[in-house]
Amino acid sequence: MTSPFPKSASLPGDGRIVVRLLPAGGSGLETISYQYPLKLISPSPTVAQKSALVFLLSYGGGLVGGDGVNLSVHIRRGSSLSLVTQGHTKIFKSATPDIVTSQKMWAQVDEEAAVCLLPDPVQPFEDSVYEQTQIFTLGKRASLCLLDWVTQGRAARGEDWTFTRWTGRNEVWTQGSDSGQMGRLLIRDNVILSQDGSKPVGLPLKDTMHKMSVLGTLILRGPVMESIGNFFMAEFAALPRIGSRDFRSKEDQEKDAEEKPEFERWRARRIAMEKQQNILWSAAQVRGCVIVKFGAATVEAGRSWIGTMLRREGSIASHFGDSALMCVEP
Amino acid sequence: MASQDEIETEIALLELRLQEAKARLNALNPSSSSSSSSSSSNPNSSIPSHPSPSAFSPASSPMHFLLLLSDSALPIGSFAFSSGLESFAAHNRSAASSFSSFLPLSLSSYASSTLPFVLAAHRRPQCLAELDDQLDAAIICTVGRRASVAQGRALLSIWERSFKPTILPPSASSTSTSSSSSHQTASGSISPDALVLSDFSALLRRESTKSSAGEPPLVSAHLGPLFGVIAAVVGLSLRQTAYVFMLSHVKALVSAAVRANMFGPYQAQKMLASEHVQALINAVVEREWHTSVEEAGQSVPVMDLWVGRHELLYSRIFNS
Numbered sequence: 073m074t075s076p077f078p079k080s081a082s083l084p085g086d087g088r089i090v091v092r093l094l095p096a097g098g099s100g101l102e103t104i105s106y107q108y109p110l111k112l113i114s115p116s117p118t119v120a121q122k123s124a125l126v127f128l129l130s131y132g133g134g135l136v137g138g139d140g141v142n143l144s145v146h147i148r149r150g151s152s153l154s155l156v157t158q159g160h161t162k163i164f165k166s167a168t169p170d171i172v173t174s175q176k177m178w179a180q181v182d183e184e185a186a187v188c189l190l191p192d193p194v195q196p197f198e199d200s201v202y203e204q205t206q207i208f209t210l211g212k213r214a215s216l217c218l219l220d221w222v223t224q225g226r227a228a229r230g231e232d233w234t235f236t237r238w239t240g241r242n243e244v245w246t247q248g249s250d251s252g253q254m255g256r257l258l259i260r261d262n263v264i265l266s267q268d269g270s271k272p273v274g275l276p277l278k279d280t281m282h283k284m285s286v287l288g289t290l291i292l293r294g295p296v297m298e299s300i301g302n303f304f305m306a307e308f309a310a311l312p313r314i315g316s317r318d319f320r321s322k323e324d325q326e327k328d329a330e331e332k333p334e335f336e337r338w339r340a341r342r343i344a345m346e347k348q349q350n351i352l353w354s355a356a357q358v359r360g361c362v363i364v365k366f367g368a369a370t371v372e373a374g375r376s377w378i379g380t381m382l383r384r385e386g387s388i389a390s391h392f393g394d395s396a397l398m399c400v401e402p
Numbered sequence: 403m404a405s406q407d408e409i410e411t412e413i414a415l416l417e418l419r420l421q422e423a424k425a426r427l428n429a430l431n432p433s434s435s436s437s438s439s440s441s442s443s444n445p446n447s448s449i450p451s452h453p454s455p456s457a458f459s460p461a462s463s464p465m466h467f468l469l470l471l472s473d474s475a476l477p478i479g480s481f482a483f484s485s486g487l488e489s490f491a492a493h494n495r496s497a498a499s500s501f502s503s504f505l506p507l508s509l510s511s512y513a514s515s516t517l518p519f520v521l522a523a524h525r526r527p528q529c530l531a532e533l534d535d536q537l538d539a540a541i542i543c544t545v546g547r548r549a550s551v552a553q554g555r556a557l558l559s560i561w562e563r564s565f566k567p568t569i570l571p572p573s574a575s576s577t578s579t580s581s582s583s584s585h586q587t588a589s590g591s592i593s594p595d596a597l598v599l600s601d602f603s604a605l606l607r608r609e610s611t612k613s614s615a616g617e618p619p620l621v622s623a624h625l626g627p628l629f630g631v632i633a634a635v636v637g638l639s640l641r642q643t644a645y646v647f648m649l650s651h652v653k654a655l656v657s658a659a660v661r662a663n664m665f666g667p668y669q670a671q672k673m674l675a676s677e678h679v680q681a682l683i684n685a686v687v688e689r690e691w692h693t694s695v696e697e698a699g700q701s702v703p704v705m706d707l708w709v710g711r712h713e714l715l716y717s718r719i720f721n722s
Contacts, residue, residue: 213448241699258618260540262699264514269701273506280507282704312717314492352493354710356544359618363542365706397515 085110085141091124091185092148099124104321110141122393123152124207134162137200138171144286145179147187149211154396156388157191159372160223171237172205180247181208186215186296188392190382193221193286193371194386194400196235204240209254211247218242219378219400220261223286223371224278233278237266242291242359258359261289283350284367286374293361296391301362303385308355312343349373376402413583414570415597422594464637467565471633472646474653477623478556483549484720485512485651486709491662493708501659505652505673506680506682507702512651513686514701515540516550516626517644523630524643527595530602534628535620536695543710547622549722554625558603561632569636570596595635602628644687652679658720 087106094100098117101124106112111129128143135141147153163173181187187208194200208216220240225231240263246255270277281287292301318325329340345351351373353366368374380398382388389397470476490504519537523530534554541547562700602621609619626647633643656670673679700706712722 100425179496239699257536257539259542260536260696260699261542262540263703264697264699264701267699269514269689270510272682272689273510274682275506280510280702282703284704287703314489314711314714316403316716351708352704352711354543354707356542356547356710358542358544358547359539365542365703365710367704367707 078270083142084108087112087141087143088145089126090148090152091153091361093151095103098122099153102148105157109135109139110143113253120393121382122391123154123186123188123396125154125156125393125395126155128155130161133159135173135175136164137166137173139173141175143177145177145187147179147181147185147214149182150184152186152392153188154392155187155189155191156399160162160192160195163194163196163200163202163235163238165197166201167235169201172203174205176204177206179206179208181210181214181216183211184213185211186217186294186391188217188388188396190217190219190388190396190399192264193223193288193374194238194240195223195225196238197225198229198231198234200235201237202235202239203237205243205316206241207245209245209247210258210293213295214247215296216244216291217297217300218276218291219288220291221286221288221374222263222265223283224284227285227371233265235265235267237268239264239266240289242289244291244293258293259291259361260362261291261363263287263289282367283369284352285369286371287366287367288374288378290364290378291361292364296387299361299387300385301357303365304355304362304381305357307339307381308353310339329345330356338384339381342377343375346377349377351377353377362378370402375400411566411570415600419594419597427554457465464639464642467633467636468638468642468646470565471629471636471638472649474650474657477560478553480553480650480654481657481661482720483553483654483722484662485549485655485722486705486712487655487658488662488718488720489708489712489715491664492715493711501571501655501664505655505679507705508655509648509652509682509686511700511702511705513690514693515698517647517687517690518695518698519624519626520564520630520633520647521644521690521693522640523642524634524640525625525630527598527631527634530631531605531621531629533630533695534602534622534624537611537624537626538618538622540698543706545712545722546706546709550624550626551622552721554623554628555606557625557628557632558599558606558623561599561635562603565632565636566596566599569571596618596629599631599635604633641687644691645683648683648687662719 084107087110088103089112090103091099096263098121100117101114104112104114104126104195109130111131113129115125117124130141136292166173179187187368194202194204206218206220208218210216220242222238222240224233225235242261243257243261245257247253248255248302265277267315270280273280329337331336344393350369351366353364355362355364366374366377368377382400485507485508487504519533523533541550606623609621612653629647630643633646638646653674656674659665660667660670709722712718
């Protein structure tokens with residue numbers, strides 16, 4: 073059996089997590105190992121815990137120029153893992169553009185297993201150079217929830233997409249005939265943001281971002297995510313048409329709103345918030361996955377929006393436990 | 403039941419395959435034949451060498467096909483798509499939302515996400531099906547996929563119904579083997595690439611009739627890779643292919659802007675003729691020249707949002 077995952081070795085930034093189903097039911101950690109600057113913490117499991125929980129941390133809460141993190145994750149058959157962080161992953165500046173800070177994650181999700189990665193956003197500082205690669209290989213009926221988001225930097229210091237380069241690549245593969253082997257590429261979501269790449273356009277990078285402070289991608293696949301995926305598709309379809317007008321009087325509108333069921337009132341409030349906070353989002357069904365893209369004028373508005381959506385539907389919290397959602401709590 | 407025409411085409415293709423194999427053999431033993439220079443080793447040469455004037459009929463000159471492929475009347479239906487322009491205008495009703503600010507963003511986004519696939523398909527036509535599948539995995543936006551597949555399928559039909567009879571005349575097989583070999587020489591690496599297209603459309607037909615439960619189809623026929631292969635087959639250079647592909651995008655956008663009443667036709671031509679647009683195309687082609695398809699991706703993320711939200715427009719005149 074050949075494995076596409078790197079052999080575990082004691083190199084700086086290397087880490088490995090293996091999750092399996094416990095004999096008594098529930099998911100537990102079989103292996104957890106890490107090297108500076110990566111730090112992995114798992115709170116001691118409780119009986120009520122629905123999935124194994126691991127915090128992805130780095131010493132000092134960020135990665136300095138040239139740091140590399142290589143995390144390999146294996147979720148064995150039937151088990152569940154939630155991965156979270158504690159605060160933004162800060163990417164400090166690189167002295168020269170050829171010093172690349174990188175994070176790579178390879179995750180193998182076996183049959184009937186599930187992984188939920190809802191971290192805080194990555195916050196690249198001015199002059200930072202960052203590459204992120206996350207590759208997921210999914211077995212039959214395996215489930216994945218992956219959130220990848222990036223902010224403009226330290227807005228308080230006037231940073232506004234002023235890093236040198238940020239690239240994020242997320243790939244979802246099916247499993248090949250042998251366990252551990254990659255089968256077919258289902259999704260490749262690549263975002264390339266760079267000052268150099270923006271030069272041909274004749275605009276600084278920040279002007280191509282249209283006043284967005286945070287941009288995110290949510291990728292959902294598998295039986296556990298079916299309900300949340302359908303929820304996003306239905307909510308997207310239910311968004312008001314752009315350019316349509318409501319000809320009812322204000323009193324009639326209010327009267328109609330009161331008579332509506334609770335869920336529709338929630339939706340109306342959320343849509344009003346989206347408009348006010350300038351949240352743009354779209355959802356698409358692509359090759360058996362649901363992909364949600366969103367952008368918001370402030371980081372907190374983005375966090376609050378994605379948190380509201382995931383909370384309201386509720387299936388992630390009920391499968392993985394509340395702590396899986398801690399990074400998207402408003 | 404295969405018609406006589408189809409069998410003749412098949413014979414032509416098989417003979418071309420034989421010629422190509424012979425050429426490869428000759429390339430291994432350069433002393434044995436001088437015709438080995440016709441092997442597909444140099445797909446970049448924009449000026450193909452032609453051994454005899456008779457083999458180089460004006461009908462199959464690369465320049466002729468360059469003009470056809472760059473024609474806005476090429477029936478791939480590009481007029482039906484605005485690549486997010488209509489949605490952009492609806493989302494940004496302020497004065498700042500001008501076409502001139504949208505054009506560079508759209509060009510940059512389209513180049514970073516699709517141009518590497520066009521270049522790769524021109525460089526390695528035999529990888530067409532694989533490139534098409536990878537691009538299908540990378541376009542994660544319903545509206546964008548629809549536009550790409552609709553135009554890709556139309557281009558494949560143009561190849562099948564309109565270009566192929568000229569590039570691969572069914573009579574080539576019946577006259578003599580030497581004529582088909584000289585034809586192959588005239589337009590560079592024709593033979594194996596034309597086979598790739600035939601195999602591809604056969605695969606596409608099989609996939610579309612197959613009801614696949616859950617599994618995505620093996621090929622979808624996206625515009626980018628097909629454009630690269632067809633441009634290579636008709637003899638366009640890599641540089642020409644990239645330029646025409648990007649210019650066609652600009653022309654489609656400008657034409658959409660005229661129909662969306664953003665400006666008039668003279669302003670449109672002025673924009674198309676401008677040095678600014680030329681420099682823009684050259685700059686993005688330069689930027690993506692060495693980008694591998696694995697590194698292709700979105701360089702203007704907000705474009706995905708505008709294109710994806712096109713479906714939410716109350717009234718629309720375009721499909722994207």
